[in-house]
Amino acid sequence: MNNTEKKVHEPVFHVVKRDDMPLWKAWLIRMATIVVSFFIVGFLSIAVTGQSFAGTYETMFSGVFGRLFEGHTTMLWKYLQEIVILLSLALALTPAFKMKFWNCGAEGQALMGGLASIICMIELGDKLPYGALLAVIAITSILAGAIWGVIPAIFKALFNTNETLFTLMMNYIATQIIAYYVYIKGGGSNVINPVSAGNFPSVAGNDYFVNIAIVTVITVVMYIYLKYSKQGYEISVVGESQNTARYVGINVKKVIIRTMIISGALCGITGMLLVAGKDHSININSVGGQGFTAILMSWLGQFNPFIMVVMTAIVVFLRIGVAKVVDTALLNSSFSEIMVGVVILMLVGCEFFIHYSIKFKHKKEAGV
């Protein structure tokens, strides 16, 4: 009898979900992961560049903060600007993700918002007073992003189409529309020169202040919306189980469409921040793939806007810092992408170990 029991195949280990990890311990693991991943990045950089340990981190810091300690704040503002763009895309995706609607179309929704901005700046720049122009830019960008976001939502709500594919395809359409617009306005040279009308004002000599302020407000509002509003609660319920939502009398279709309008509108705002608040021009690379990085940021932030601030700050720090290491040591720029990938992978991996534990076979035997 004993023999036959032993012959039953048992996996070497199996994964068990755990809910018992205390919050402080989970956060300690996360912090440790971040620290360790920074060390890995450091060591890999040293291995490739041959620089000293301190020298490598010094290069990274100088890339991000410049000569901050000597009173030069330019680079710090640039760092904050990069954070808020990625953050605002992550925030835009969060309500949709919380609803388990996989919006992979932040890139296209932001591009459409940016397109609305640049059209207003070019066509209405000399026709409207400054304040009215900014208002029109804001309204049209929000509308453009919302429309681009709501089209897949309508199809999802009415025909249950796959929103991942749908939103991805919408990105390609948006990119082609931008390419066509750049062709019309840029003529043979394929470049739209920066437009001087409808630019966000610079505050105390700082071009990015308005962008940063807007995203700060959105972060706080989004936190309150998701955590304390009725709509935020409805989003959670629909995300947990559509049947439960239906049972308690939530109009699921309405929630899906409404949430995607919000998600698209926020992406549209990001497009506006990029065009009116930064480039004053547009091209197909204006969002630069950040719409996809934002998906990860939203997840790593566990749909909590304030954690997202921390996560985006870390990822942008690495992106800029390692790029500086790359440029200083004349390395290939793929190196910085690899490093950011390593850190994101580690962060994702640590979430896995926080939420699941691995039980090995021998342990179980020991228990028996």
Next chain:
Amino acid sequence: MKKLICALLAVAMLFSLAACGTSSGDDSADALKVGFIFLHDEQSTYDKNFMDAAKAACEAMNVEYAQKTQIPESKDCYDAAVELIEVDGCDIIFADSFGHESFLIDAAKKYPDVEFCHATGTQAHTAGLDNFHNAFASIYEGRYLAGVAAGMKLNEMIQAGDITEDEAKMGYVGAFTFAEVMSGYTSFYLGAKSVCPSVTMDVKFTGSWYDEQKEKEAAQALISGGCVLISQHADSMGAPTACETAGVPNVSYNGSTVAACPNTFIVSSRIDWTPYFKYMIECVQNDKAIDTDWTGTIETGSVVLTDVNEKAAAEGTAEKIEEVKAKLLDGSINVFDVKNFTVTVTDELNASAVVDADGHLTSYKADVDTDEAFAKDTEVVEDGVFYESKHRSAPYFDVEIDGITLLDRNYG
């Protein structure tokens, strides 16, 4: 135990931070430093050409330099310039991509004491800034010479009986249908025509500076359309490798492709930016003004050809190239001499051209000054020659001449 490790790592981290705070990244105020802004990195043949030249020039002149790669054509270019100036302490800023220009001009306005140089741009002569400069090279002369090599190969094929004179058709893979590319393929064609009068050419555009698949497909389409020799103006290995596979001779660009295409590579032209970088550094060192528009030539060493691949090229190609080069240098040949080509003028085609009874250009207005309407503003034909790169360094030849057929158009 885990906590202990965490704590130790955190302390170590803090130490490394502290190390940054104390040592400052100041450069000595006197040493000249050049900052380079590149669109991509060395994986693009276009940027690699600039990066190699930057390294060569700065090492030869014994000056320091800093670089920023992967800078898109957006305000990131402005920010990169600010960083190179404020953090790295650069005295000259150079950017390599067309779309960088406007953002670089913004930076030039903010930092009047720093010199800004920009390749391929068009706005320096109208921007009215003392510290913003454009540069390009008369690469059309290099392409003309490469065209001579192509024409000789065609002659060899005709003499061998492989093709008839009427079948001497070349194919050209271009990126976009605008002056920089049009000037290039026209000069290439004229070079071939100067030795093989019956030559014609088909052109296809990919709509991208770097798209290996599209360039390959365009080359294959041209070959199956009867083209017996291919050249290209785009930055990937797409066209050369398609030629090697099909056994069709190829005249390359941006550098030699002989390693990948030993049987079909004839010769390649490219712009060497080292002379310009040396020039701009010298100017700043000696407190001289940098030219608003600088055009590198064969003479300055900016327009260069690789070694001829004897295996694929016709006999005597290298000697013939030297002979024609000497004539270009002494001025006895002009690439865009109006006698060498004819132009058909219709309402849609070449509308700003005026031709005589034989179809030779007598007048042409080109879009030299950048404006929103793309107005054709400047007369460029003088004394029987279309003067390319005279009124500004970037090319403006966009005439569609007889003998070249555009199979498609692509503006991006």
